Amino acid sequence: MTALPGPVSPPPRLLMGPGPISAYPSVLRAMSSELVGQYDPFMTATMTETQELYRQVWGTANEATLLVDGTSRAGIEAALISLIRPGDRVLVPVFGRFGHLLAEIAERALGEVHTIEVPWGQVFPVSAIEEAVVRVKPHLLALVQGDTSTTMLQPLEDIGALCARHGVLFYSDATASLGGNPFEADAWGLDAATAGLQKCLSGPSGSAPVTLSERAVEVIGGRRRIEAGIREEGDEDAPDFIRSNYFDLGMILDYWGPRRLNHHTEATSMLYGARECARLMLIEGRDAVMARHRLHGEAMLAGVQGLGLVVFGDVAHKMTNVVAVEIPEGVDGDAARSAMLADFGIEIGTSFGPLHGRVWRIGTMGYNARKDAVLTTLACLEAVLRRHGASVPSGGGVDAALDVYAGAGA
Known part of the structure; x- marks a missing residue:
């Protein structure tokens, strides 16, 4: 009979790469805390506290601020699959590997994806993005803020106003940048943003903070009505939309909202860890x-x-x-x-x-x-x-x- 392995005993490491990195000790301690049921008053109160903490992390008043259980890519996929309807035009400015990832996920959501590119090691001037927006007329602009493959940080400050002028939804992946670089979801006009814990927030991979504007929530809610067969004026020829159950942000919003409608069993230990990551950031300032x-x-x-x-x-x-x-x-x-x-x-x-x-x-x-x-x-x-x-x-x-x-x- 093969001997069973011993307990997990990882070697000591100083993680000085592009992520994941070493977690705060108190995050690891929080994750070893007692489990409770998913509707235990302590559990629901912790979810509510975590939402408020991440509103401050994101720089937003968005009610729709929550966690998606999964790595940062789960947050990206939830946002894109919930905001893109088959045939919607999506513009992805690519300046590194993770721009290509956004384009791939948008294609899997059956969007009509258009990309523009600059050489790796550069970022886009606002004028180049606006020229592409005018030419493509997208439903959604999907843009990485910080791409660790190149280490570049794309300026976002003027992109939200650009999108508002042209009636375009604005989504950003801030996985690599949130917490170490400025990010102001409301002031910059973001409709949706997602991140992970394993970079500047200094937690383990496995929970994806997400924030959605009221406009984004309205888009998701309207498309869920279409999916359910509840047609409104102008929807007569609309195809089915949200093709994932797990990543349907409308359903996840119902779970995190006041009704607490069952969608999945929240990853309790990851919730504790995510809460502690945000708490530490806000204590330090x-x-x-x-x-x-x-x-x-x-x-x-x-x-x-x-x-x-x-x-x-x-x-x-x-x-x-x-x-x-x-x-x-x-x-x-x-x-x-x-x-x-x-x-x-x-x-x-x-x-x-x-x-x-x-x-x-x-x-x-x-x-x-x-x-x-x-x-x-x-x-x-x-x-x-x-x-x-x-x-x-x-x-x-x-x-x-x-x-x-x-x-x-x-």
């Missing part, structure tokens, strides 16, 4: 959390430059929480990453598509956006680079980061 990400991101940026590494992409539009660097010529990128993990217990990331094997991605986010994590990573990276044949300035990375900290009084 939204502005303070973003300033912390900015400081440690600047220190890491200076540090990799101090090691003589070339930063990939338009630094002016880089996310605060992750930097991509060109792998030095003659260095086996995968072997160096493996050495960082095996010898020092530090994980950094590679990338995808045209950047695979060309860059490393190093994160400073959530619990790991702190001085000791930055300095330890830079010191170990220097040692690994030397072992793999790269000529790097002795102490150059740590010294450059320390200069940033000294200038900030940190």
